[in-house]
Amino acid sequence: MPATDDPCALWLSQAQIAAHRLTTEQRGLLQAAFAFRQRCGDDYYSRRLLSHFLLHCNAGLKVAQIARLVGVSRPTASHQQGVSSKEAIQAAHHRLAGRPHGKLLPRYAGPIAEFILTHPQATRYDVLDFIQRTWNVRVSTVALHHFNKKYGLDRATRLAASADRPAVDQAAILSSVIVAVPPSQAVPLPPPPFSPRRPSTRGRSC
16 A cells, blocks of 8 residues: 555545545545544544435445444444434434433333324434423433333334234324323222221111
């Protein structure tokens, strides 16, 4: 590999990209990407923005080449290839918020099911934002995945259920998941543990 004093050419050679095989458009694009990298740094958020752009701008580069350019693994770059701009920003936002904490309780299943069924286009980050707004609880995407799978709210289970019963209305599904009590109907309270019982024997007849 020939030695060079050009930092951009060195960056390309480290990513195993032959500069002489690049087109004029690719060379200009990668020079701009290198300038962005030099200006914004090599932190997670800069690499995430740069990789998202390079993966979706039809640059004609292979996913492995882009992964080496931005310094991520090949599977990570492949996963980011299928992520929308909104999801990329949401992922960065949740990472910026710090370490996830809190716990998903069983009583959250009903409202989460209602949100998922009434927002079919919502992403997992939209669900996480709903959980944080509703209960002020932040959890990881892995915790949300296990919670949804436990209560049958994950995408695979919902798709299987809709395939088995294509004509089922979402309201019917929601009513089977959420047991709601109307505001006007009071919930009967159980009797105290030591309340006196009514006499079970008949009184004396006259």
